[in-house]
Amino acid sequence: MRTSxxxxxxxxxxxxxxWIVPFAERPRPDDLALLDAxxxxxxxxxxxxxxxxxxxxxxxxxRRIVGxxxxxxxxxxxxxxxxxxxxxxxxxxxxxxxxxxALAECTLRFxxxxxxxxxxVALADGCDVGVDVEALRPAxxxxxGRHALxxxxxxRIDQAPAAQRSRLFFRxxxxxxxxxxxxxxxxxxxxxxxxxxxxxxxxxxxxxxxxVASTWQVHDLRVxxxxxxxxxWPLSAARSLIQHEGEAWQGGA
Numbered sequence: 001m002r003t004s005x006x007x008x009x010x011x012x013x014x015x016x017x018x019w020i021v022p023f024a025e026r027p028r029p030d031d032l033a034l035l036d037a038x039x040x041x042x043x044x045x046x047x048x049x050x051x052x053x054x055x056x057x058x059x060x061x062x063r064r065i066v067g068x069x070x071x072x073x074x075x076x077x078x079x080x081x082x083x084x085x086x087x088x089x090x091x092x093x094x095x096x097x098x099x100x101x102a103l104a105e106c107t108l109r110f111x112x113x114x115x116x117x118x119x120x121v122a123l124a125d126g127c128d129v130g131v132d133v134e135a136l137r138p139a140x141x142x143x144x145g146r147h148a149l150x151x152x153x154x155x156r157i158d159q160a161p162a163a164q165r166s167r168l169f170f171r172x173x174x175x176x177x178x179x180x181x182x183x184x185x186x187x188x189x190x191x192x193x194x195x196x197x198x199x200x201x202x203x204x205x206x207x208x209x210x211x212v213a214s215t216w217q218v219h220d221l222r223v224x225x226x227x228x229x230x231x232x233w234p235l236s237a238a239r240s241l242i243q244h245e246g247e248a249w250q251g252g253a
Contacts, residue, residue, distance in 0.1 A: 016129060016233055018221060018243045021061040021119045027052045031060035034075045050116065058112050058119040065121050066101055069108060078102040082184055098128070098184035111181055113229075120221070120229065127237035130182030132174045133221065133229035141169050148173060150195040157198065170228040171220065172198040178232035179206045179216040205235060 024031075026049040032040060039059055046052040060074070067074035080102030101108050111122045111131040122131035145154045149172060157168045175196040180186055185208070193209045196218075203219040214234070219241050221229030233239055 013125060014239055015125075016231060016239045016241050017123045018131065018231055018241070019061070019065060019121045019123075020223075020244070021057065021121065023050075023053050023057040023114075023117055023119065025050060025053060027056045028060075031056040034060045034063045054114050054116065054119075058114050058121075061119045061121050062099075062110055062112055065123055066108060066110060069123060069125075070101075070103075070106070098181070111178075111231075113177075115227065122231050124233060124239065127233050127239065128182045128184070129231065129233045130178040130180065130216075131221075131229070131231045132177035132181065133223060133227060134170050134174055134177075136166050136170050136226050136228060139166065139169070141165055145169065146192075148176075148191045150192055152195050153198055160199070167228065168198040171230070172196040174228045174230040175202075175204065175206060175218045175220075175232070178218055178230040179208060182216055182232045182234070183208055183214055206232065 027043055031053075032043060035043065035056060039056075043052045043056045046055060059079070062079065063074035063077045066072075067077045070077070078101065080100055081097035082100050083097060099110065099112065100106075101110070107126050109124045109127065109129050111129050113120045113131050113133045115133055115135050118133075120131055120133045122129045141157070145157065149157065149169070153172050157165050157172070160168055175198070176191060176194050179194070180189060189208065189210055194206060196206055197204045201220070203217050205215055206218050207213070207215045216232045217235045218230050218232040221231055222243055223229040231241065
């Protein structure tokens with residue numbers, strides 16, 4: 001199901017929503033105005049205008065979407081971090097903890113990913129969610145695969161036609177990132193222990209090992225040619241996916 005990119009971001013029970021929000025080439029004043037003081041300082045620390053625009057645009061996109069959902073002014077939406085599920089640091093101290101809406105009893109969850117040209121924001125009410133989008137790009141798949149892929153996934157990709165291997169690798173990576181971000185551990189876990197079935201068009205189930213052992217359902221996103229994307233939420237949470245239509249991307253890396 002596709003809706004207008006300008007659709008209201010009202011949270012709905014039983015729905016995961018995803019937005020693609022294009023970046024400007026330089027930080028936009030209306031984006032910077034939504035950031036808090038520490039975020040504006042972070043944005044100003046980037047040497048390249050595009051990097052600053054990516055940072056500010058992503059944070060602003062989250063605040064606009066969450067603000068609409070909660071009936072708040074975007075600039076008033078407080079963003080913090082959960083305690084890291086992997087190392088236990090936090091809350092609000094670890095830089096790798098899961099981002100959250102820092103309001104008591106708020107059940108809204110979000111996840112953010114970026115390319116050079118767009119922010120991708122996933123929104124869920126009542127369950128955790130993770131999203132990741134990557135541009136397909138040249139990579140040493142053999143070297144990366146030894147650390148980032150399970151033995152089963154490595155074999156599947158090695159057996160695929162050469163022209164498909166990059167797409168399958170980045171599909172696997174996005175699925176893994178989406179699931180680990182939803183779990184609140186990022187990619188600090190053993191990536192080679194996570195099987196993503198990149199040959200399967202999905203949705204797929206992904207089980208995470210270790211102290212945060214859990215199972216997630218992962219759906220591939222509809223993204224422009226040259227990209228891969230995925231969104232994940234708990235297998236136990238009955239949800240449907242709505243991807244809001246946005247402007248076409250112009251490349252990205």
